[in-house]
Amino acid sequence: MSEADFIARLRSIATDPAARGLADDTAVFEGLVLTHDMIVEGIHFLPDDTPQDVAWKLVAVNLSDLAAKGAVPVGVLVGYSLGDDEWDAAFVEGLDTVLRRFGIILFGGDTVRVPAGAPRSFGLTAIGRAPEGGAPPRSGVRPGDQLWVTGTIGNAGLGLAMRLGQVDPDETCLAAYRRPQPQLTFGQAVVPHVHAMMDVSDGLLIDAERLAHASGCELTLMLESLPLSAALLAVRPDVLDTRLAAATAGDDYQLLFAADPADAASIREIAAGLNVPATPIGHAGVGEGITLTHRAQRIVLPERLGFMH
Numbered sequence: 001m002s003e004a005d006f007i008a009r010l011r012s013i014a015t016d017p018a019a020r021g022l023a024d025d026t027a028v029f030e031g032l033v034l035t036h037d038m039i040v041e042g043i044h045f046l047p048d049d050t051p052q053d054v055a056w057k058l059v060a061v062n063l064s065d066l067a068a069k070g071a072v073p074v075g076v077l078v079g080y081s082l083g084d085d086e087w088d089a090a091f092v093e094g095l096d097t098v099l100r101r102f103g104i105i106l107f108g109g110d111t112v113r114v115p116a117g118a119p120r121s122f123g124l125t126a127i128g129r130a131p132e133g134g135a136p137p138r139s140g141v142r143p144g145d146q147l148w149v150t151g152t153i154g155n156a157g158l159g160l161a162m163r164l165g166q167v168d169p170d171e172t173c174l175a176a177y178r179r180p181q182p183q184l185t186f187g188q189a190v191v192p193h194v195h196a197m198m199d200v201s202d203g204l205l206i207d208a209e210r211l212a213h214a215s216g217c218e219l220t221l222m223l224e225s226l227p228l229s230a231a232l233l234a235v236r237p238d239v240l241d242t243r244l245a246a247a248t249a250g251d252d253y254q255l256l257f258a259a260d261p262a263d264a265a266s267i268r269e270i271a272a273g274l275n276v277p278a279t280p281i282g283h284a285g286v287g288e289g290i291t292l293t294h295r296a297q298r299i300v301l302p303e304r305l306g307f308m309h
Contacts, residue, residue, distance in 0.1 A: 002308070007022050020139075023137075024137055024138050024198075025065040025138075025198060025199070026068075026071075028130055028134075031129060032127055033066055033071040034126075035126050036126075037124060038123040038124075039057060039058050039121070040120075041121065045057060046163055046164075050094075051087050051088075051090035053178045053179060054091065054094070054122070055093075055094030055095040055098055056094055056097070056180075057180060058078075059098045059102070059104070059126075060179070060180045060182050061253065062125070062126035063102060063126060063184060064201065064253040066128040066184065067183045067187035068136075068187060069128070069191075070188050070190070070191025071128030071129060071135060071187075071188075072128055072129045072131075073102060073104050073184065074104070074105065074127050075104055075105035075107045075126075076105070076109075076125060076126050077107050077108055077109040077125040077127075078095070078123070079109055079110050079112075079122060079123035080109065080110070080111045081120050082112065083113075083114060083118075107127075131191045131192075136195065136196055136197045137196060138197075138210065138214035140194075140196035141195055141215035141219070142195055142217070143284050143286050144261070144284065144285075145195055145196075145259060145260060145283065145284040146258065146259055146260070146282075147220075147256070147280065147281055148267065148278050148281065149204065149227065150186055150254045150255045150271075150277065150278050150279075152227045152228055152229040153200065153204050153226060153227065153246045153254060154232050154249050155176035155252070156176040156250070156251035156253075157245070157248075157249025157250060157252075158170075158173040158232055159173035159174045159178070159251075160177050163177060167235055170235065172231040180251060180252075181253070183254060185274055186270065186274055187255055189270045190255075190257065190259075190270050190278075193267055194258065194259045195258050195260070196258045197256070197257035197258075198210070198256055199255055201250060201251065201252070201253060202306040202307040203249055203250045203252075203306020204221075204226070204246070204248070204252070204306070205221070205248055205292075205301070205306055206248070206308070207306065208221060208282075208290050211256060212288065213288070213289070216288065217284045217286065217287065218284065218289060218291060219282055219283075219289075219291070220283055220284075220291045220292075221247070221281055221282040221291070221293070223292060224243070224294055224295055225279060225281045226246060226247060226279075226281055227277060227279040228242065228243065228246055244299075248304055250307040264280065
């Protein structure tokens with residue numbers, strides 16, 4: 001059963017408005033934003049990634065969901081699979097580092113012991129305070145909205161290729177893979193100006209498709225506008241192929257959001273003040289799904305839009 005099929009079955013149970021029809025990455029209940037993500041060895045991280053980096057990623061991917069709702073993080077609950085004593089101790093060290101970095105409380109959690117040699121898996125629930133005006137849903141995109149993304153895309157995907165020895169290493173891309181930076185401050189600042197917002201975790205194209213589906217509209221993305229880092233372009237200079245590869249890579253943890261074009265100046269001012277790049281990459285219209293263009297020419301969607309669970 002696919003993730004989408006499983007979630008569709010769960011919708012008959014998750015009927016409370018707080019669940020948002022399971023069409024979002026978070027639930028919103030009595031002023032709190034709640035999210036839970038899991039990471040599994042061999043799927044979300046490599047067996048030889050350091051425990052400290054794994055702890056960072058576990059927290060950061062959940063905080064990225066809170067960032068997409070403009071929420072202020074409060075604390076976390078951790079689900080942990082015990083294994084090697086030395087590895088477990090290093091993980092705790094890394095968990096302490098990342099929680100201190102973002103000023104977050106560890107509320108508790110649960111542990112289990114897994115058989116020797118079994119893949120490690122971890123879960124984390126993050127809790128945040130919703131913004132005063134409410135947490136923007138995925139379903140709020142309106143025809144005519146401008147589509148934006150923060151930062152650059154594709155670095156973490158290239159960083160993974162570097163970790164696998166497929167590409168010569170570059171510290172910028174390796175850092176993007178190892179220790180993603182959730183855009184909490186930007187999300188909190190821009191939330192009054194957005195109609196819909198989510199983070200880019202499984203790939204820009206597949207997440208844009210989810211945003212379009214949740215909002216019942218069509219999103220057009222302009223490939224030539226996608227923000228790519230100098231490091232990425234230096235390694236993969238083919239412009240079109242590089243942009244498609246970046247748009248389908250996962251683990252970016254940037255923010256994808258829709259806003260009225262009249263708010264563009266305010267969004268740019270916020271981005272400049274926080275030194276967080278924000279780039280308009282497309283627009284919303286009447287229809288469904290996503291459309292790709294490159295220099296005003298329509299591009300066939302790639303067979304794989306991003307990571308599928």
